[in-house]
Every structure is written in C-alpha cells, then in structure tokens.
Amino acid sequence: MYPISLNLRGTPVLVVGGGRVALRKVQNLLREGAKITVVAPKTLPELMSLAQSGQIKLYLREFQEEDLSGPKLVFAATDNSELNKRIANLCQRLGIWVNVADNPEESNFIVPAVWRRGGWEIAVGTSGLSPLAARLLKEELSWLIDPAWDDYLKFWGELRKALKESNIEKNRREEILKEVAKIYDYRKFCREKPSVKLILEKFK
Ligand SMILES: C[C@@]1(CC(=O)O)c2cc3[nH]c(cc4nc(cc5[nH]c(cc(n2)[C@H]1CCC(=O)O)[C@@](C)(CC(=O)O)[C@@H]5CCC(=O)O)C(CC(=O)O)=C4CCC(=O)O)c(CCC(=O)O)c3CC(=O)O
Numbered sequence: 001m002y003p004i005s006l007n008l009r010g011t012p013v014l015v016v017g018g019g020r021v022a023l024r025k026v027q028n029l030l031r032e033g034a035k036i037t038v039v040a041p042k043t044l045p046e047l048m049s050l051a052q053s054g055q056i057k058l059y060l061r062e063f064q065e066e067d068l069s070g071p072k073l074v075f076a077a078t079d080n081s082e083l084n085k086r087i088a089n090l091c092q093r094l095g096i097w098v099n100v101a102d103n104p105e106e107s108n109f110i111v112p113a114v115w116r117r118g119g120w121e122i123a124v125g126t127s128g129l130s131p132l133a134a135r136l137l138k139e140e141l142s143w144l145i146d147p148a149w150d151d152y153l154k155f156w157g158e159l160r161k162a163l164k165e166s167n168i169e170k171n172r173r174e175e176i177l178k179e180v181a182k183i184y185d186y187r188k189f190c191r192e193k194p195s196v197k198l199i200l201e202k203f204k
C-alpha cells in the first residue's frame, strides 16, 4: 500500500451505503471539501441532516450503475458484500478508484487512522491487518508526542517561508535548512527556542 495525501477539494466522491461506516467516511471526506453523493435505501439520521443542510447529496434508493458516471473515488460501504464486490468490479472497469469496506484485497486504496495536531498529520495503517490496532496507536500518539513538536513545526514552516521570500538562491536555501537542522534538533530547539529572524541573520 502506497501512502499518499489526496487533495479532494471539489472532487466528486460517491459513497454507497448509509450506515455507520459510510457516515465515518463521509465525515472525514467533508473535512477535506469533497463533493459527496450518498446512495442508500436507508440511512442513519446524521446523513439525512447532512443532506438537509446541503452538505451532501443523498439518494434514498439502491445503487445503480449510472451512479458511477462522475465520481473520481467510490466507497462501497453497504452491508451486502456481493454488491460491494460488483461495485468494485465496475469501478475497475471504468478506471475509478474504489474502497471496499469489507474487502481490502478488492480496494484500490484503504483509509488509515489519522492523528492531526498543530499542522502534523500522522497516518497509521496496518494494511488492513487490524483497523482497531491502527486506531489504538493513533490514540497513543496523542500522549506520546509532546506539544512542543507543534512549535518545532511552526519554526520550520516559518523559516522555510522566510527563505522562499528572501533573495537567497535556491541551492543555498536548501543548504541553510540542512545546516539549521543539524544544529537545532528537537531537543536543542526546545532548550533555546531560536527565532527565525535570528537564524536568518546568522546564515545569510
Ligand atoms: C481495510 C480497511 C478499508 C477501509 O475502510 O478503508 C478497513 C476494513 C475493515 N474494518 C473493519 C472493522 C473496523 N474498522 C474500524 C475503524 C476504522 N477502520 C479504518 C480503516 C480500514 N478498515 C481499512 C484498513 C486500515 C488499516 O488497517 O490500515 C479506519 C482506520 C479509518 C476509517 O475508516 O476512517 C477506522 C478507524 C478510524 C479512527 O478511529 O481513527 C472499526 C472500529 C474501531 O476500530 O473502533 C472496526 C471494528 C473493529 C475491528 O474489526 O477491528 C472490518 C471488519 C468488518 C466486519 O467484521 O464485518 C473491515 C473489513 C476487513 O477487514 O475485511
């Protein structure tokens, strides 16, 4: 499984099924600004209200082949594994990437458990071995990773931006970043909390 971060803003995504699994996928997709259509004869009330507030499009009926004209990604999340398999086959034929809720083998992609804070994104995957274990490690990370890592990321982000906006040439900018990284590992950064301004003056 090759991990990538997809930009789904405005991208049409189809979710087939309206249960617990479909709802979780929809909630995470909404956060990324995907254009979501849900097809299911019966759905959870949460999906109904998302449709009522115009955040998703909802068709209260069974899946039909025509639903596959349009979406770039499909989530087959019904409780009918034969149907999920059929959707997967249709998607393969059409070249649409599909996630099959009850079958990682038939999926083009699977979804990791994601931990986010202060700009960090850590995706935990088990190649489908145990999604529950993926969630448990994700939860553990919230304890393991000190909030000072957020300041560290902020520092690097600001330094990178300042260098980009400076008139220092590209190769030298990269060199500077590597030199600073050698000096300021996480521990030294925490002790000294250097300012970006100071670093820039020192390395120019
Ligand atoms: C292959 C994959 C495909 C995909 O859905 O993309 C898949 C498949 C299956 N999940 C099953 C069960 C559960 N999945 C969860 C939860 C999550 N499942 C997610 C991902 C994935 N699930 C992909 C693999 C990722 C990887 O491992 O690398 C997470 C991480 C991300 C997300 O869905 O958003 C999200 C946690 C998010 C979070 O909390 O952060 C829970 C609840 C829990 O853990 O509390 C249970 C019940 C407990 C258990 O069984 O473990 C079953 C058996 C169904 C059955 O028995 O009927 C299958 C099918 C099978 O394995 O065949």
Ligand SMILES: NC(=O)C1=CN([C@@H]2O[C@H](COP(=O)(O)OP(=O)(O)OC[C@H]3O[C@@H](n4cnc5c(N)ncnc54)[C@H](O)[C@@H]3O)[C@@H](O)[C@H]2O)C=CC1
Residues within 6 Å of the ligand: 016, 017, 018, 019, 020, 021, 022, 039, 040, 041, 042, 043, 044, 061, 062, 063, 077, 078, 079, 080, 081, 083, 100, 101, 102, 131
């Ligand atoms: N990938 C994951 O993270 C997980 C996957 N699963 C698997 O996912 C599947 C779905 O789980 P839940 O959401 O809990 O099930 P659920 O029973 O709550 O929901 C199933 C949904 O599928 C819909 N459906 C049934 N026939 C349909 C059709 N012909 N067209 C469109 N929609 C149809 C139903 O109306 C319902 O909304 C299960 O088969 C389970 O094995 C379960 C837990 C986690």
